Amino acid sequence: MTADEKLSLARFLDLATDAIRYGYRSEEREYQFSDDPAQAAVLPATTAPTAAQPAAPPFPDGDSLEQIAAEVRACTACSLCETRTNAAPGEGAQQPLVMVIGEGPGADEDAAGRPFVGKAGQLLDKMLASIELSRNSNSFIANVVKCRPPNNRDPLPEETAACIPFLERQIQILKPQFILCAGRIAAQTLLKTGEPVGKLRGTFKTLRIGDRDIPLLVTYHPSALLRNEEFKRPAWEDLKTLRAAIADQAAIADQAAIADISAPGEN
Ligand code: URA
Numbered sequence: 001m002t003a004d005e006k007l008s009l010a011r012f013l014d015l016a017t018d019a020i021r022y023g024y025r026s027e028e029r030e031y032q033f034s035d036d037p038a039q040a041a042v043l044p045a046t047t048a049p050t051a052a053q054p055a056a057p058p059f060p061d062g063d064s065l066e067q068i069a070a071e072v073r074a075c076t077a078c079s080l081c082e083t084r085t086n087a088a089p090g091e092g093a094q095q096p097l098v099m100v101i102g103e104g105p106g107a108d109e110d111a112a113g114r115p116f117v118g119k120a121g122q123l124l125d126k127m128l129a130s131i132e133l134s135r136n137s138n139s140f141i142a143n144v145v146k147c148r149p150p151n152n153r154d155p156l157p158e159e160t161a162a163c164i165p166f167l168e169r170q171i172q173i174l175k176p177q178f179i180l181c182a183g184r185i186a187a188q189t190l191l192k193t194g195e196p197v198g199k200l201r202g203t204f205k206t207l208r209i210g211d212r213d214i215p216l217l218v219t220y221h222p223s224a225l226l227r228n229e230e231f232k233r234p235a236w237e238d239l240k241t242l243r244a245a246i247a248d249q250a251a252i253a254d255q256a257a258i259a260d261i262s263a264p265g266e267n
Contacts, residue, residue, distance in 0.1 A: 003033040058165070059172045059210060065094070068169050072146045073113075077162035080147035080155075086113030090142030090170055092135040097246060099176035100124065101167065103185040103221065104145035104155050115141045116222075123222040124182065127235065131243040140174055142167060144189050160189055171209045177249060179207055179214050180242060183221025190216065197221075201238055204245065217242050 001009075010033075060067075069089035075081060088105040091114055100116075108118030116124050124141075125134070133139045145155040145163045155163075171179070181187040184197045190207055191200065200218040207216040219238035220231040 003035045006033040059169060063169055063173055065090075065170065065173055068166055068173075072166055075146070075162075075166075078147075078156075078159045080145065080149060080159055083150050084147040085110045087146045088113055088115045088143065089146055089166070090115055090140060092140030093138050094140075094174070096140040096174055096176045097138040098128075098133055098178045098180055098242070099140045099142065099171065099174055100128070100180045100182055101186040101190065102141070102143045102182045104143045105148040106152055107148070109143075110148035115143050119226060120222040123226060127222065127239060130236075131239050131246075140170075140176065142170055144186050154185060160185075164189065168209055171207075171214070175212065176214060178242060178245065179216040181216060181218045183219075183224065187218040191218075197224075201234065202241065204241075215245065217245075 072087045072089040075087065081087075084105075088109045092099075102116060102124075105115065106118050106120070108121070109115055115121070128134055128139060135141050144167060145159050146166060147159075147163075149155050149159065179190070181190060181200075187197055187200045188194060191205055193200070197218060197220060201220065202218075204215045204217055206213045208214075217238060220235045225231045225235055
């Protein structure tokens with residue numbers, strides 16, 4: 001094989017690995033190959049990022065939710081644009097306590113151009129309301145992919161790879177205090193794991209976006225609850241875990257505010 005052929009093969013293998021492991025593309029690695037068949041070994045440059053360290057997502061200067069929504073609606077980066085009626089960029093509070101992340105629009109969301117408005121969405125709204133959260137006041141709702149996968153199939157790795165930068169930019173702008181991942185696709189994509197929801201749910205994980213670590217909780221997707229009542233109890237446990245963390249954070253903020261109130265003459 002020539003050096004060029006080896007490079008093409010290495011690039012293809014990297015792409016396949018990223019797609020299978022992470023669902024999106026990490027930064028291109030650097031290689032040095034030789035035409036000499038005796039020198040078959042790959043020599044990655046020492047500074048090249050490894051597959052376990054995908055490149056930091058780019059955050060354009062002056063970015064805004066409106067800008068992202070406009071880009072999402074005009075996006076043709078994957079084939080989902082060919083079958084969508086409307087993209088559903090996301091909606092909710094601008095400085096949310098909680099950002100809820102689902103999988104992708106279904107038929108109702110595709111028709112409305114809004115996330116979680118069908119049966120699963122109505123249940124999600126109820127679940128959020130049970131712990132005093134709402135997209136009208138303190139939560140933002142978005143999906144991993146913004147266009148409907150045909151017949152509600154799982155998004156393909158290349159579709160997730162094309163769409164995830166929109167979600168990362170939304171998180172970077174919104175700076176939610178907490179992220180709630182609804183279901184397997186959101187959880188596995190954001191946590192870059194193949195672990196099942198049953199293993200991932202129940203305890204907080206951390207998601208690093210930009211220079212912030214955001215506490216992330218995984219729970220079952222509302223459609224799973226609609227299909228199987230057995231998921232209702234663990235989902236309620238997850239909601240209580242989130243509610244307790246929100247309360248703890250509010251208590252810490254109260255303490256800080258009280259400490260800031262100085263008695264007359266103290267300053
Ligand atoms: N399921 C999702 O994951 N997201 C939606 O917006 C609707 C259903």
